[in-house]
Amino acid sequence: MAKRKEKMSPYYESVHRAGRIWTLGALGVLLGVPVAICLRFNAWPEMDAVFKALVKVLPIYWGTAVIEVLTYTPMLGAGGTYLAFVTGNITNLKMPCALNALENAKTRAGREEGEVISTISIGVSAITTTVIITAGVLLFAPFLGTLTDPDSVFSPAFTYILPALFGALGAGYLRKHWRLSILPVVAGVVVLLFSPTMAVGTLLFVTLVVSIGGALLMLKLKWV
Amino acid sequence: MDFKESGFMYAIAACVIGFVVIESVYFIVKAWRAGRKLGISKETLKNTVVSSAVFSIAPALSILTTVIVLASALGIVLPWIRLSVIGNLAYETVASESMLEVMGSSLSTPITEPKQFGAVAWVMTLGTSFALVLVPIFCKGIHRRVGKVVNKSEKNSKMADVLSAAAFIGIIAAFIARAIYGKTADGVGDAGFMSIATLITAVIASFLLELLCEKCRLQKLQPFAMPLAMFLAMGMAVLLTQVVPEQIRAFTWWNQM
Structure with a gap:
């Protein structure tokens, strides 16, 4: 149904x-x-x-x-x-x-x-x-x-x-939320190390996914 | 008279800008009424209006700069129209440059042929209009899913707070990362001493202003803390350019070799 x-x-x-x-x-x-x-x-x-x-x-x-x-x-x-x-x-x-x-x-x-x-x-x-x-x-x-x-x-x-x-x-x-902030910023910089001219629209998608994924993991580990 | 800045072009601009303003007013009034029904105070709504207006001044000046840059080749009216509706700083420049390149010209040379002008207008429009097709199709579905997730997570307030903050941080992180190690297509504003110094100034200024609002109970200053911090950081960029030696301030990760 x-x-x-x-x-x-x-x-x-x-x-x-x-x-x-x-x-x-x-x-x-x-x-x-x-x-x-x-x-x-x-x-x-x-x-x-x-x-x-x-x-x-x-x-x-x-x-x-x-x-x-x-x-x-x-x-x-x-x-x-x-x-x-x-x-x-x-x-x-x-x-x-x-x-x-x-x-x-x-x-x-x-x-x-x-x-x-x-x-x-x-x-x-x-x-x-x-x-x-x-x-x-x-x-x-x-x-x-x-x-x-x-x-x-x-x-x-x-x-x-x-x-x-x-x-x-x-x-x-x-x-x-400094604990939540470190991972997406580092992920963004690492991506830029390999692709420094990546369009911000694409980079933003990466940092957003990493940030939410990291937050879910931290919640599970009770770090936040 | 230059056809690019004729009365006809100004009439088109008036129609487009009128449409944008009427749509904005329509949604503001609709949201304001809904907000009052939800019990949001008039003061909160007014603060939103004032702080959003103040917040928009500096980026709007930056957009105006793009209008002026494009004006040398396209006249003032077409860039004005494009950046008032759907337009974007980067898109418009790249789209017009691509079309002009195909026609063996560039943005530094004024367009004299109406055919070239029409071609540029088409490329700018077709390049950026796809989102307006996607939004009516997908917005409601995405919104429905988000609503479900939020309703579920509202039951677990901590999870809702953390995920909401993580989503905000995810977006901001992309721009912070670019200020630390990003390269622009034209080399203007590449990451290096100036971008990092401006970023740090903005962070510190925002911290201090927030602290001032909290300690001195300056609640009325609170909505302006962020735009004020932004202006202070922009001021610092100007100051550093004047006082820091050229070899230091010109440092970027890409010109150190």
Whole structure:
């Protein structure tokens, strides 16, 4: 006999329904951009040239997309996932932003409270980013070019933004869960010793699996 | 007028950005109402809004930098559109560079042909749109499974806490490992003295700010401790570039030979 699926709460059901509609809408909007450009400027590209470029990037991008959907969905919650995948910049912005908000609100992904906090955090982050990029494009583009120019005094701040971001975010966890933290960081470094340019989306999958596997082992051995 | 920055392109940008903002507002309002029903205090929800906005400023400036970098070849509007919806710092640069390479050009040369421009727009779009196909298909199933695991582990609170922390740490560990021993495709920001010094500064600043909040009971500062630590670490990167001798600050694992 077929197993009956457990019913989700009405809130979750409505989030998934709305999320699917918005995501498919976003896909339409996204594909509409090159179509509109080609129609307006009568500039349909040669398909074999596009295909040549796609062959180089698709295996990486589509492979990473599968890993990202599997990795981020449990961390971001339903609403957060639908929103984050449409608004982009997940690894370097939406995901750490949601983790920080969950930590501040003292809840976790997978709980309904966590779902709410994660969604609000990602939504606010998307709007803030949009406002900053829009203001930058319309008002500060010439000025920002000078600010972030490799010769600018402020350029290192942007070059090393990821160590700054994840160091600050990781500190709280390192302090509270130092036993859990050692294994995934060491695993990440060991993988990079053999493949230093590995894409972060792939490396992240490795460290996540090692971290959860290590935590289960430590629980069994009563080390944590 | 340059076709890449024509009124038509700005109109497309307005539509795309409008879509992103309306979707974000829709989900925020929906989540806020659900949060209030669940009994989450207004203060917690407001703190989430403010700290998320503050948190996003520096990474958003970094994204804006990519828009500016891509603007030299593609004009300002297409990168603006791409990085407002689904876009990603690394993807957009690599996708456009790949297409331009096939056409015998590069990101350092402005595009003058609409056909080239259309081709780049197609490669950027098709490269990154696959996730939007996967999410509507798999998100609900993954979410249902996660819910079951969480419900099971909620019965064992300690296990739930440990696994939740381990998942967070697993993600953060990848970036910490890259700051310790990672190499970037273009060689900018490779791991070495500067990346490790910035990482350590961020960790120490975050520790100290957390400690300050706890000892002095500065609960209102708590949500800003993390973004503040990030800004301090970015400031340290600027300072070190000014005061540390070139041969030390330029050290990376890849240029020591």
